């Protein structure tokens with residue numbers, strides 16, 4: 001079983017979780033990067049602009065052949081109650097190449113983010129194998145819930 005961990009992380013919190021998971025699974029990993037400005041306060045406002053409009057962000061090219069993997073673990077922060085704009089771009093681009101998916105969703109607000117996982121299922125047109133919701137406040141992992 002060949003597993004790929006794919007992540008987007010603006011502040012590094014999702015990255016820590018994604019890389020730990022990749023080590024556990026002995027999986028390859030792919031860090032998504034966007035050409036859009038996401039740094040600092042201006043970057044934050046730019047991210048808000050994209051997520052409020054429901055738009056994806058343009059990604060830098062990557063060489064990974066996603067179709068070569070049996071399972072993909074997708075790790076993303078939640079933005080505006082939705083998938084982050086760079087991860088949305090990846091899902092839309094690769095939806096025909098992902099057969100089995102698991103999600104790790106990192107969020108600041110204490111509420112459930114199952115609805116975000118449902119949106120990812122809709123884009124990929126599959127039912128996820130597993131969802132891990134991580135409530136993270138400024139790098140402190142307050143609660144982790146794993147389920148369907």
Ligand SMILES: Cc1cc2nc3c(=O)[nH]c(=O)nc-3n(C[C@H](O)[C@H](O)[C@H](O)COP(=O)(O)O)c2cc1C
Nearest residue numbers: 009010011012013014077078079080081107108109
């Ligand atoms: C543009 C933007 C929108 C966000 N919207 C939400 C939100 O709707 N709900 C939430 O719980 N957290 C929201 N957050 C907070 C991030 O999900 C949270 O800080 C996460 O830990 C960031 O992960 P990262 O360090 O991997 O970038 C938002 C962050 C940004 C930058």
